[in-house]
Structure formats: C-alpha cells, structure tokens
Amino acid sequence: xxxxxxxxxxxxxxxxxxxxxxxxxxxxxxxxxxxxxxxxxxxxxxxxxxxxxxxxxxxxxxxxxxxxxxxxxxxxxxxxxxxxxxxxxxxxxxxxxxxxxxxxxxxxxxxxxxxxxxxxxxxxxxxxxxxxxxxxxxxxxxxxxxxxxxxxxxxxxxxxxxxxxxxxxxxxxxxxxxxxxxxxxxxxxxxxxxxxxxxxxxxxxxxxxxxxxxxxxxxxxxxxxxxxxxxxxxxxxxxxxxxxxxxxxxxxxxxxxxxxxxxxxxxxxxxxxxxxxxxxxxxxxxxxxxxxxxxxxxxxxxxxxxxxxxxxxxxxxxxxxxxxxxxxxxxxxxxxxxxxxxxxxxxxxxxxxxxxxxxxx
Numbered sequence: 001x002x003x004x005x006x007x008x009x010x011x012x013x014x015x016x017x018x019x020x021x022x023x024x025x026x027x028x029x030x031x032x033x034x035x036x037x038x039x040x041x042x043x044x045x046x047x048x049x050x051x052x053x054x055x056x057x058x059x060x061x062x063x064x065x066x067x068x069x070x071x072x073x074x075x076x077x078x079x080x081x082x083x084x085x086x087x088x089x090x091x092x093x094x095x096x097x098x099x100x101x102x103x104x105x106x107x108x109x110x111x112x113x114x115x116x117x118x119x120x121x122x123x124x125x126x127x128x129x130x131x132x133x134x135x136x137x138x139x140x141x142x143x144x145x146x147x148x149x150x151x152x153x154x155x156x157x158x159x160x161x162x163x164x165x166x167x168x169x170x171x172x173x174x175x176x177x178x179x180x181x182x183x184x185x186x187x188x189x190x191x192x193x194x195x196x197x198x199x200x201x202x203x204x205x206x207x208x209x210x211x212x213x214x215x216x217x218x219x220x221x222x223x224x225x226x227x228x229x230x231x232x233x234x235x236x237x238x239x240x241x242x243x244x245x246x247x248x249x250x251x252x253x254x255x256x257x258x259x260x261x262x263x264x265x266x267x268x269x270x271x272x273x274x275x276x277x278x279x280x281x282x283x284x285x286x287x288x289x290x291x292x293x294x295x296x297x298x299x300x301x302x303x304x305x306x307x308x309x310x311x312x313x314x315x316x317x318x319x320x321x322x323x324x325x326x327x328x329x330x331x332x333x334x335x336x337x338x339x340x341x342x343x344x345x346x347x348x349x350x351x352x353x354x355x356x357x358x359x360x361x
Contacts, residue, residue, distance in 0.1 A: 003031060006047065048098050054107035055100040062097055105165060112148070115141035143188045149177065150192035157198065172199040201317060208328075208352040211321035213310045216241060217297070221344045223261075223281070224288045230260040237264075240313035241306055242277045280304065292338035294329035301326075328352065 005028075028044075035042040050058055064070060117140065139147075153175055155161075160169045172193075179185050193200040208214055216239040222232035234253070237244040252274065256263035261281075268278040288296050301307040301322065310318055328350070332343045 003035075005031070049101055050098050051101045053098075053100060054102050054105045056107035057109055058098040058100055060109040102165070115145045115148075117141055142185045143192075146185065146188040146192040149189065150196050150198065153193070153198055154196045208321060208324055209348065211318065213314055213318040214321050214325055216310065217322075217325060218344060218347070220284070220300075221288075221340050224285055225341045225344065227261045227285070228259045233260045233264070236281075237277060240309045242273065243309075243313075244273065244277075248273065288340050292329075292333050293340050293343040294326060294333055294338075296340065297326055297329055324352070 032042050032044075153172070156170050156175075157172060162168065163170045163174055166174075177189060179189070190200055209218075216235065219232045219235035219239065220241065222229050223236055226232070230253075234249060236242065237249060237252075238246075248271070251270070252263050252267050253260055264274060264278050264281075268274045284296075284300060287299065291299070301310075307319075307322060310322065325347075328347060329343060332338070332346055336342055336346070
C-alpha cells in the first residue's frame, strides 16, 4: 500500500486548521523509519513551487525565516546555544525555499510601524469630563490599525490602481485581510471598511448566537413557546420581521393591564402593522405546536417572506447565519423528538460557529 502525504510546516504559522509543525515532523520521521525497516522505498519530495503568490512576497517570507532564531514555533527545528540549527524529529535538513510559478509578475511587501497604546494626554481641567475637545479616551491600537488598513484599501480602489494579473482596476473582492486572532481586531476592521463604503464579507468564522438574525429568530421561538415573555415579543416586534419603532411599541405597551401579547391583540385594529403582526404571530403559534423546527422555520422564512425582511435590514451576509440555523434544525430533527422548545435549548447549549466561504461571502 502506498502512503502519500503533503504538507508544509509554514502552513502552521497561524495554526492553520490546527496544524502543529512538531507533529508533522514526528509523523514524517515515523513513516520514514517504518518504510526503511520494511525495505520499502521512501522519498522526500520538496514542494517549493508556489502557483498563487508572486516572487517578492515569497522572498520576503523566506528572508524572515532564514535566521534560525526565528524558526522556533514555525518548524520543528530548534536553535542551540551557539545559534546553530539542528533538527528535532525532522526529516528535512534545510529551511524550505519557495519559487514562484508566476514568473515576472510584480509584488509589494509593506512593513508598517506597530500601533501601540498611547498615554492619554492630561485634559484641560476647565473642559467637561466627556466632551468633543477632550482626548482622554484615545483610540485603541486595534482601531487605529483598522483605520490605516481601510484608508489604504480605499486609496487603492478609489485611485483606480490596476490589478496587473487581471488587467483591470482593483476591487474590494480582490483583497483579503488575514488576522492572527478573530478578536478584538475583526470588529473594528469590518466597521472601518463599512464606514468607507467598502464592500466586506466579514469574518470567516462567526459565532452563531452572536448573529442578529439568529438572535431575532431565537426571540421569536422564545415568544412562541412562552407567549407571556414580554421581552421576547418586544424584540420580535422591533426586529426586521415587523420593524416596529419605539412609538409603535409604546403605543401598545403603555398602560397595558396584562402581557404584551394581549395588548397587541387588543390594539390590532388600530394600525395595519399591528394587524399584520398579530395575524402572523397567531398563525406561527399554531404551526409551531405541531410542525418540526425545520419545517416551521423554513415555512416562516420562505413562504411568509421573513428571510427577505431580515436580509433587507441586515444585509446579504446574514444569509449564512440563517442557513446555518436551518441546517441545525434539520440535524436536530434526527437527534431528538422534534419540538421548538427542545431545539431552542439545544441550540443555546451547542455554542456553534459558522465557517464561511470567503470566495462567495
């Protein structure tokens, strides 16, 4: 039987897919020794040709890690006291060097100064404690870096800078921002891009329960399972599902003598929006009693047009979280007796993440 394994220790630079360089080296050594003990042929084939990246970027990466003192944690090699390099459980003897398949194509590596926390300046004692002229709350480093990156991207797009490999102006979809950790940098980065009206897909992994669309649907499920939950109903009415404003909610809720649900029913003839909300919620309560979670959610989102309302308010990126919630509803139907209450409890306990396809995000 033939064993064929492909890997690159440098892929571990951000713990890519949980990669660990020491395990990569250990298993390579193990398989090599077993093959030799069995008299089977063994070949170490270096894969140094990159089909995606241009030469200047590859050269910059290789240059950084040419110094042995920078390789711990990147590869399985270790540095001795005198600075020389030795291998630990590794079959390779030299650092990987990459060559570009895209010969002759230009590239650029910019190295920026690190953004550090600034000491707040002493405020004028005559100014208010919080005011426009006071800089006691300087922007944190993550926000300043996000703004710098967003400004650079806006400049590239706004100036019509050419993407030479495609022979056309650069667009937002050509740019990928890699981060070492998803928090706390991702949120200010996305906010900075949106503030400049630059299209952004958002993070590649999202916590499902943090998504507004999912929170709105969970509030709906809370109300349907317990109509006396006034907070859940208020959230639903103000959500994109119905779009009530504060005045409408106050009109219904003020001086009520019972639950908010009863107040909505009592006021349903006062406004077309109240009538629609009451009718849909009564219908959903009826269907939620006997339909499995997936059938109920799919019908509410598609047949009743609630998906369109959510996407119109929250943007097309909300589709990923809605679809993942539907996928989980299908999975739950196979795990337990289908009920909206059970699905809601299971969903909250699961603490799921969404992995998004950034090529289509």
